[in-house]
Amino acid sequence: MNLGNPDLIRSIRAEIEKQGPISFARFMHQALYHPKHGYYSSGRCAIGRKGDYFTNVSVGPLFGEFLAAQFAEMWERLGSVEDFTIIEQGAHDGQFARDVLESVQKRAPEFFAALRYRIVERFPILQDRQSRTLERFSDKVEWRDSLQPFVGVHFSNELLDAMPARLISGNMEKLVDLKDDKFVFVERPISQQATFQPLAQRDAFNHAALDWIDDVAAKLQRGYVIAIDYGRLEDEFQGNVQVRAQHRNLNSPFEQIGYADIAMQVDWKTIVERAQANGLRVAGFTDQHHFLAGIIAEFGRGGSPEPPAGDWGQSSLPGSPKETRELQTLLHPEMLGRVFQVLAFEKNTGAGARRLAGFKFARKPR
Ligand SMILES: C[S@@+](CC[C@H](N)C(=O)[O-])C[C@H]1O[C@@H](n2cnc3c(N)ncnc32)[C@H](O)[C@@H]1O
Numbered sequence: 001m002n003l004g005n006p007d008l009i010r011s012i013r014a015e016i017e018k019q020g021p022i023s024f025a026r027f028m029h030q031a032l033y034h035p036k037h038g039y040y041s042s043g044r045c046a047i048g049r050k051g052d053y054f055t056n057v058s059v060g061p062l063f064g065e066f067l068a069a070q071f072a073e074m075w076e077r078l079g080s081v082e083d084f085t086i087i088e089q090g091a092h093d094g095q096f097a098r099d100v101l102e103s104v105q106k107r108a109p110e111f112f113a114a115l116r117y118r119i120v121e122r123f124p125i126l127q128d129r130q131s132r133t134l135e136r137f138s139d140k141v142e143w144r145d146s147l148q149p150f151v152g153v154h155f156s157n158e159l160l161d162a163m164p165a166r167l168i169s170g171n172m173e174k175l176v177d178l179k180d181d182k183f184v185f186v187e188r189p190i191s192q193q194a195t196f197q198p199l200a201q202r203d204a205f206n207h208a209a210l211d212w213i214d215d216v217a218a219k220l221q222r223g224y225v226i227a228i229d230y231g232r233l234e235d236e237f238q239g240n241v242q243v244r245a246q247h248r249n250l251n252s253p254f255e256q257i258g259y260a261d262i263a264m265q266v267d268w269k270t271i272v273e274r275a276q277a278n279g280l281r282v283a284g285f286t287d288q289h290h291f292l293a294g295i296i297a298e299f300g301r302g303g304s305p306e307p308p309a310g311d312w313g314q315s316s317l318p319g320s321p322k323e324t325r326e327l328q329t330l331l332h333p334e335m336l337g338r339v340f341q342v343l344a345f346e347k348n349t350g351a352g353a354r355r356l357a358g359f360k361f362a363r364k365p366r
Contacts, residue, residue: 072309
């Protein structure tokens with residue numbers, strides 16, 4: 001069995017030997033974001049056919065085209081402001097940004113003129129890749145290593161599932177320990193942890209995601225947030241970990257450490273509660289199937305008589321067999337249509353009762 005990057009394994013082992021069992025959030029953080037050897041921070045991560053897993057973005061440019069139409073509608077709802085920024089976090093190699101910018105440039109020149117695209121990226125190796133992909137748009141795109149105040153929309157696809165989380169069920173937490181030099185899970189009551197587990201001081205199992213929504217809510221001056229991810233809504237949450245390498249689901253996060261992706265199902269409910277407490281309003285929640293169907297109905301062939309700025313008409317619907325396949329993959333409930341959900345917030349939009357296109361077919365949010 002391939003255990004993973006030996007240097008990374010040594011570093012995590014040393015940490016456990018020094019301080020005792022660590023939370024799964026800490027293990028996941030090191031496996032993905034260790035400054036030198038993490039799966040993402042080292043640039044090892046590969047998405048798409050030749051990589052470890054597919055995402056909406058790697059399916060093809062159609063996904064970015066649909067979102068571009070949704071962003072254009074948001075821009076229009078904000079009164080076609082001149083300083084509209086699309087913020088993307090977790091932009092990987094910049095493909096989504098390119099798909100969006102190409103589409104907006106072609107179909108909505110006025111929106112294009114008003115638009116800035118800002119990528120929040122901490123890792124230089126990923127920034128380099130993104131700037132190569134986005135060379136054509138170098139005067140439109142900027143990079144930051146943290147969120148800054150903005151008017152516009154914050155977008156992310158599979159960002160939240162890549163945020164470290166603890167494995168908690170009731171009063172028990174699964175921690176990562178060593179047995180005969182191998183990583184193993186051990187269960188401990190949370191109430192006993194403060195004495196030996198400094199990382200457990202913050203209660204929420206998904207505090208990285210909650211810190212993120214706090215930050216987004218504070219920095220959004222006017223506009224929207226769209227997060228697309230796979231998650232759940234049930235009350236009783238127990239982290240559901242997925243480990244992926246070369247299009248295979250691995251049995252354990254202790255295989256291929258630093259060479260495999262680790263993702264955690266998103267708990268939408270706690271994120272919504274935290275966002276609302278921070279002054280964000282839910283603009284919609286639905287699965288990807290209904291979200292994209294709403295955009296197609298509004299802007300696709302024969303869509304709204306009053307499309308948002310730009311000519312989204314015919315072009316948003318697929319024509320070639322390749323595009324038809326892309327659309328099926330994104331929409332089909334057995335493919336990506338149901339596993340992914342779309343959550344949107346708004347703030348200071350002055351929005352009336354009319355829903356955004358993507359939530360046209362969404363059930364009433366509870
Ligand atoms: C699963 S990948 C998704 C990539 C891309 N959005 C896609 O759909 O193909 C998650 C990405 O989120 C990034 N990420 C995680 N936490 C982040 C943060 N706080 N700020 C910026 N990027 C982050 C990771 O480095 C990684 O590139």
